[in-house]
Amino acid sequence: MASLLQYHDAIKGAKVLMVGAGGIGCELLKTLALSGFQDIHIIDMDTIEVSNLNRQFLFRQSHVGQSKAKVARDAVLRFRPHINITPYHANVKDSSFNVEFFKEYDVVLNGLDNLDARRHVNRLCLAAEVPLVESGTTGFLGQVTVHVKGKTECYECQPKPAPKTYPVCTITSTPSKFVHCIVWAKDLLFAKLFGDKNQENDLNVHANDSANASEQTQDVFERRKDEDIEQYGRRIYDHVFGYNIEVALSNEETWKNRNRPRPMYTRDILHDNSIEQNGNVVKGGPTDGLSVSAMTSLGLKNPQDVWSLVENSRIFLESLKLFFVKREKEIGSLTFDKDDQLAVEFVSAAANIRAASFGIPLHSLFEAKGIAGNIVHAVATTNAVIAGLIVIEAIKVLRKDAESYRMTYCLEHPSRKMLLMPVEPFEPNKSCCVCSDTPLTLEVNTQRSKLRDFVEKIVKAKLGMNSPIIMIGSVLLYEVGDDLDEGMIANYNANLEKMLCELPTPVTGGTMISVEDLRQEFTCNVYIKHREVFDEEKEPDGMVLFGWTQAPIEKNDNKANGNGETASNALSTELSEVQKDAEVEEISEDTEIIGKKRKLPEMPSSVKDSSNQKDVQKIDDDDEDDLVMFDHLDDANMVKKKRLQ
Ligand SMILES: Nc1ncnc2c1ncn2[C@@H]1O[C@H](COP(=O)(O)OP(=O)(O)OP(=O)(O)O)[C@@H](O)[C@H]1O
Numbered sequence: 162m163a164s165l166l167q168y169h170d171a172i173k174g175a176k177v178l179m180v181g182a183g184g185i186g187c188e189l190l191k192t193l194a195l196s197g198f199q200d201i202h203i204i205d206m207d208t209i210e211v212s213n214l215n216r217q218f219l220f221r222q223s224h225v226g227q228s229k230a231k232v233a234r235d236a237v238l239r240f241r242p243h244i245n246i247t248p249y250h251a252n253v254k255d256s257s258f259n260v261e262f263f264k265e266y267d268v269v270l271n272g273l274d275n276l277d278a279r280r281h282v283n284r285l286c287l288a289a290e291v292p293l294v295e296s297g298t299t300g301f302l303g304q305v306t307v308h309v310k311g312k313t314e315c316y317e318c319q320p321k322p323a324p325k326t327y328p329v330c331t332i333t334s335t336p337s338k339f340v341h342c343i344v345w346a347k348d349l350l351f352a353k354l355f356g357d358k359n360q361e362n363d364l365n366v367h368a369n370d371s372a373n374a375s376e377q378t379q380d381v382f383e384r385r386k387d388e389d390i391e392q393y394g395r396r397i398y399d400h401v402f403g404y405n406i407e408v409a410l411s412n413e414e415t416w417k418n419r420n421r422p423r424p425m426y427t428r429d430i431l432h433d434n435s436i437e438q439n440g441n442v443v444k445g446g447p448t449d450g451l452s453v454s455a456m457t458s459l460g461l462k463n464p465q466d467v468w469s470l471v472e473n474s475r476i477f478l479e480s481l482k483l484f485f486v487k488r489e490k491e492i493g494s495l496t497f498d499k500d501d502q503l504a505v506e507f508v509s510a511a512a513n514i515r516a517a518s519f520g521i522p523l524h525s526l527f528e529a530k531g532i533a534g535n536i537v538h539a540v541a542t543t544n545a546v547i548a549g550l551i552v553i554e555a556i557k558v559l560r561k562d563a564e565s566y567r568m569t570y571c572l573e574h575p576s577r578k579m580l581l582m583p584v585e586p587f588e589p590n591k592s593c594c595v596c597s598d599t600p601l602t603l604e605v606n607t608q609r610s611k612l613r614d615f616v617e618k619i620v621k622a623k624l625g626m627n628s629p630i631i632m633i634g635s636v637l638l639y640e641v642g643d644d645l646d647e648g649m650i651a652n653y654n655a656n657l658e659k660m661l662c663e664l665p666t667p668v669t670g671g672t673m674i675s676v677e678d679l680r681q682e683f684t685c686n687v688y689i690k691h692r693e694v695f696d697e698e699k700e701p702d703g704m705v706l707f708g709w710t711q712a713p714i715e716k717n718d719n720k721a722n723g724n725g726e727t728a729s730n731a732l733s734t735e736l737s738e739v740q741k742d743a744e745v746e747e748i749s750e751d752t753e754i755i756g757k758k759r760k761l762p763e764m765p766s767s768v769k770d771s772s773n774q775k776d777v778q779k780i781d782d783d784d785e786d787d788l789v790m791f792d793h794l795d796d797a798n799m800v801k802k803k804r805l806q
């Protein structure tokens with residue numbers, strides 16, 4: 162009875178910070194409120210999108226365009242009117258959410274969808290010494306991990322899997338990488354125009370240019386009776402690249418912290434009648450569906466060339482026309498196939514036009530073809546399960562019950578006979594540069610690399626610092642800040658362009674550089690080792706950082722935005738099968754780790770063999786054959802003592 166009371170007191174008196182009010186966040190807020198939490202603060206920088214409504218159940222159609230944090234608060238207060246919920250419609254990386262702010266909380270709960278924000282929160286939690294419960298879901302997979310400074314590993318102690326999935330809103334509204342444009346072109350536009358008409362689709366199908374009311378309700382993507390194919394193509398182009406972008410621009414909130422896209426209309430891009438002049442090969446040509454090609458039709462030969470916006474626009478219109486003229490019978494039943502030349506041409510051109518609109522570098526057809534993917538649908542149930550686990554861990558953290566902390570993985574294969582896999586947390590990784598003082602080593606050619614290369618490729622891309630200060634001893638070489646005077650800015654800019662060995666305090670072999678992010682209260686020492694030659698293919702940065710735990714950089718990614726999302730509720734892109742497999746593999750690897758290194762002091766009863774003290778479980782899977790060894794309880798306890806002092 163006493164312990165129940167204690168448990169209740171821990172919840173009632175706790176001040177909790179939730180970061181992210183999306184798929185996991187909505188479930189989490191509801192569960193926190195219903196579990197008796199009374200002082201909850203929520204940070205989320207986004208507004209509600211139509212595509213959120215199917216699973217972010219606190220939001221309704223009428224809330225579209227409003228702050229997620231605020232609407233989530235109002236929704237929960239309706240059934241828990243007497244608790245305090247404080248919303249912040251802001252980026253968690255804003256300077257107001259500093260260490261002092263974090264110190265006010267008893268626990269921080271993440272429901273985020275990107276690595277960048279997760280790393281930032283991890284660092285602030287370490288600096289403020291506040292426990293963090295971290296989470297993520299992708300389709301049926303998910304995990305909850307606990308990070309307590311000095312007791313367990315931090316979020317960055319282990320290498321992170323390469324980013325694999327993309328949030329729906331990023332695809333439909335705010336692409337920042339070429340891969341987002343490919344997913345949009347393939348999974349939304351191509352599917353809408355040529356696929357099953359009954360499929361759900363997140364594209365805006367209404368236009369405001371309809372002359373009468375009946376047309377208001379008509380799907381814009383339907384070809385109208387007697388509509389000329391040229392006209393139809395241009396109408397689609399103007400709708401998706403022009404009108405829809407204008408609609409998106411009208412929501413000012415979305416663009417507060419982002420670059421505004423440019424609406425594109427055929428009348429502006431294609432001033433001449435190039436389509437009619439060049440596209441008239443349509444009547445002749447091959448009859449075999451899969452060999453029809455817009456490139457051939459327009460005389461574009463090299464798929465490795467990056468086409469201009471005009472060329473992509475012509476390919477777009479031409480491939481659309483060819484589908485209707487040459488492959489009309491297939492329309493309504495097509496699915497994207499990377500071996501279908503015309504489909505690849507259409508998707509590649511559409512992605513490039515969208516990329517141009519959003520200021521994203523264009524890619525060749527060859528590159529675009531390599532980025533094809535499957536959707537990993539968000540599974541609301543996974544979010545709910547994960548939210549429940551977050552609350553369970555949060556309660557343990559509040560009760561300082563370190564012995565029972567668990568990292569829990571939600572698995573996909575029911576044939577493993579267990580949905581949830583609890584794992585005892587690791588102790589901190591002594592060589593983690595984020596939660597320990599271990600210096601990093603950088604091999605670099607100090608005569609050929611500029612300070613700018615170091616800042617961009619190491620400090621920002623790898624160490625994830627947003628406002629770095631770079632020093633050697635007490636000499637400042639570079640800093641980012643709002644309060645710098647013109648002289649300082651000029652000085653730092655000049656330093657950026659200097660080779661490392663030519664800086665006012667030269668960086669050569671043996672130099673120790675100190676890099677600090679004041680906002681994250683994160684400092685790193687980087688020991689420099691001069692090296693003459695680098696392998697251009699294997700070491701494209703021309704420098705190699707040792708001693709950090711970050712995963713390899715994502716391939717097929719727009720380098721300008723180095724952080725990928727391991728999103729909950731996400732669309733995956735190709736790197737398709739490969740990525741899906743990787744996700745499963747990731748869990749399999751963990752499974753193996755459990756057998757070898759991580760012990761499971763308590764397993765779900767479904768997998769416990771009651772007759773055994775030392776259980777060897779053979780888990781049969783469709784195509785996998787994992788052997789997992791569970792140590793008996795006594796061993797497990799010993800291990801636990803060793804890990805969690
Ligand atoms: N730096 C950040 N600061 C504040 N909130 C963030 C930050 N980064 C991500 N978020 C929020 O985290 C939430 C993640 O939720 P979720 O994964 O469900 O994504 P979503 O954008 O709501 O859904 P989807 O994109 O899949 O339609 C989003 O609401 C997003 O606004």
Ligand SMILES: [Zn+2]
Pocket residue numbers: 314315316317318319589590593594595596597
């Ligand atoms: Zn760490």
